[in-house]
Amino acid sequence: MDAAIDDGVDVLSLSLGSPARNFFDENIAVGAFSAIEKGIFVSASAGNDGPSFGIMRNGAPWLLTVGASTIDRKIRATAVLGNNEELDGESAFQPMDFAPTQLSLIYPGSTASNPFCTQATLANIDVRGKIVLCETGGIETIAKGQAVRSAGGAAMILMNQETEGYSISAEAHVLPAVHISYGDGLKVKAYMNSATTSTASISFKGTIIGDDRAPTVAYFSNRGPNPPSPGILKPDIIGPGVNILAAWHVSVENISTKSTFNMISGTSMSCPHLSGIAALLKSAHPDWSPAVIKSAIMTSADLMNLGKNLIEDETLQPANVFATGSGHVNPSKATDPGLVYDIQPEDYIPYLCGLNYTNQQVEIIANRAVNCSEISSIPEAQLNYPSISVFLGSTNQTYLRTVTNVGEANSVYTVQIDPPPGIDLSVEPNTLQFSALNQKVTYNVTFSRSASARSKSIVQGFFTWTSAKYSVRSPIVVFIQ
Ligand SMILES: *[C@@H]1O[C@H](CO)[C@@H](O)[C@H](O)[C@H]1NC(C)=O
Ligand SMILES: *[C@@H]1O[C@H](CO)[C@@H](O)[C@H](O)[C@H]1NC(C)=O
Ligand SMILES: *[C@@H]1O[C@H](CO)[C@@H](O)[C@H](O)[C@H]1NC(C)=O
Ligand SMILES: *[C@@H]1O[C@H](CO)[C@@H](O)[C@H](O)[C@H]1NC(C)=O
Ligand SMILES: *[C@@H]1O[C@H](CO)[C@@H](O)[C@H](O)[C@H]1NC(C)=O
Numbered sequence: 001m002d003a004a005i006d007d008g009v010d011v012l013s014l015s016l017g018s019p020a021r022n023f024f025d026e027n028i029a030v031g032a033f034s035a036i037e038k039g040i041f042v043s044a045s046a047g048n049d050g051p052s053f054g055i056m057r058n059g060a061p062w063l064l065t066v067g068a069s070t071i072d073r074k075i076r077a078t079a080v081l082g083n084n085e086e087l088d089g090e091s092a093f094q095p096m097d098f099a100p101t102q103l104s105l106i107y108p109g110s111t112a113s114n115p116f117c118t119q120a121t122l123a124n125i126d127v128r129g130k131i132v133l134c135e136t137g138g139i140e141t142i143a144k145g146q147a148v149r150s151a152g153g154a155a156m157i158l159m160n161q162e163t164e165g166y167s168i169s170a171e172a173h174v175l176p177a178v179h180i181s182y183g184d185g186l187k188v189k190a191y192m193n194s195a196t197t198s199t200a201s202i203s204f205k206g207t208i209i210g211d212d213r214a215p216t217v218a219y220f221s222n223r224g225p226n227p228p229s230p231g232i233l234k235p236d237i238i239g240p241g242v243n244i245l246a247a248w249h250v251s252v253e254n255i256s257t258k259s260t261f262n263m264i265s266g267t268s269m270s271c272p273h274l275s276g277i278a279a280l281l282k283s284a285h286p287d288w289s290p291a292v293i294k295s296a297i298m299t300s301a302d303l304m305n306l307g308k309n310l311i312e313d314e315t316l317q318p319a320n321v322f323a324t325g326s327g328h329v330n331p332s333k334a335t336d337p338g339l340v341y342d343i344q345p346e347d348y349i350p351y352l353c354g355l356n357y358t359n360q361q362v363e364i365i366a367n368r369a370v371n372c373s374e375i376s377s378i379p380e381a382q383l384n385y386p387s388i389s390v391f392l393g394s395t396n397q398t399y400l401r402t403v404t405n406v407g408e409a410n411s412v413y414t415v416q417i418d419p420p421p422g423i424d425l426s427v428e429p430n431t432l433q434f435s436a437l438n439q440k441v442t443y444n445v446t447f448s449r450s451a452s453a454r455s456k457s458i459v460q461g462f463f464t465w466t467s468a469k470y471s472v473r474s475p476i477v478v479f480i481q
Pocket of ligand 2: 354355356
């Protein structure tokens with residue numbers, strides 16, 4: 001990262017990262033601090049350990065932490081069962097010559113030691129000429145298909161595990177195959193249990209654009225809170241990271257073609273989308289700091305999917321802010337955000353002291369002498385972040401925010417509050433007046449428990465500054481103590 005800084009890069013795109021540690025102990029967090037001091041934007045993957053809560057990679061507040069969601073393009077393949085039930089899935093391999101005739105359907109997992117369709121588990125099962133139901137896990141998808149094909153299988157239906165829900169992949173396969181959701185996999189099993197002889201086929205339908213449930217958070221996308229600093233909401237944003245088509249270093253087929261592209265999924269795919277968007281924002285606004293670019297991306301993000309419903313997760317239920325952060329990136333809105341929350345590199349020092357790091361620990365990050373006793377440290381929620389995460393006991397808590405006007409010189413914003421359930425949220429003042437560009441204005445947000453607050457619960461809400469032209473939204477999460 002130091003070498004990249006020396007090279008004079010504008011954006012660092014980090015599709016890598018280790019499990020969360022304290023920031024002074026995390027190479028990327030330390031390296032990225034030097035980068036943002038030079039005005040370099042750093043975008044990083046949230047990690048693919050989902051969907052449990054409280055696991056996050058690259059959660060330092062000076063990084064843009066990027067989760068992954070689907071896009072509205074499906075590479076459709078449909079499992080057609082003998083009872084005429086049709087279950088839509090996906091496959092990047094779309095054989096033109098596969099006759100959609102019904103084949104005998106077999107589930108090796110009912111007798112084998114595991115349902116993953118490895119070479120070993122198929123050894124004593126006759127799958128010749130059959131369509132084979134396999135489950136995700138154990139070995140890589142392409143290797144499952146290879147095992148089925150070398151055992152003489154004709155095709156494969158690949159079903160999810162429960163935790164993977166409705167997240168499905170359009171992947172390269174070596175035989176006709178369709179990947180379906182856990183829920184649809186249960187339907188296949190129910191059909192097999194009820195039918196005396198079960199059959200199935202696959203119908204390949206090619207590319208379909210316009211899935212109105214997109215974007216949906218992928219099961220693997222890491223969820224907050226971020227243990228080293230739960231008082232900063234992470235991830236920051238979600239972006240395209242499922243079934244992303246891109247260049248690849250070898251041919252994935254190894255057979256007849258030399259086409260070097262592949263379709264894969266991960267926060268390693270969503271992070272570079274955000275890096276590219278940050279580069280566009282930086283070229284449109286060369287004077288914007290990394291924190292301003294990040295604020296613009298976060299406060300303008302979308303909460304709704306293309307069908308105008310709340311963005312869902314892999315269970316097809318509305319995703320919470322620990323999955324989506326501020327929402328799904330909306331690049332054209334991000335270029336004209338109205339108001340932004342700026343943070344100077346030195347503003348992170350009182351925050352780091354507030355995490356109760358020792359002077360030496362803060363110095364590892366700051367790369368200079370720091371004496372926390374001589375700095376008035378701040379709680380995490382006081383960092384001028386575009387979202388707010390607080391731990392609320394019985395005492396009211398007030399946090400200051402500073403917004404900078406990058407919209408219209410003369411403008412008036414009023415606040416709209418969608419308070420978390422059980423929380424009284426007041427914003428003072430509730431109107432902000434601007435008469436110049438780059439003018440800064442401050443306001444306070446006060447959190448207090450209402451009579452309906454449930455102890456030991458976690459609740460979410462939003463507040464939004466709205467002018468005639470702009471809408472500047474901050475997500476809020478409250479851990480009620
Ligand atoms: C293609 O070759 C690579 C590298 O040898 C291997 O990892 C991959 O599994 C092969 N793919 C197929 C479809 O055989
Ligand atoms: C830091 O220490 C103070 C005093 O013990 C405590 O009130 C505060 O909660 C600690 N902060 C964190 C982030 O642990
Ligand atoms: C840090 O500041 C405190 C208070 O001013 C002082 O007592 C202490 O010696 C300083 N520590 C270092 C290492 O300079
Ligand atoms: C915010 O609250 C602090 C203390 O509670 C107060 O000193 C400050 O004037 C307030 N600022 C605004 C803009 O209301
Ligand atoms: C806390 O906030 C509530 C609601 O805004 C208010 O009624 C109450 O007086 C506040 N308590 C204190 C101690 O300031």
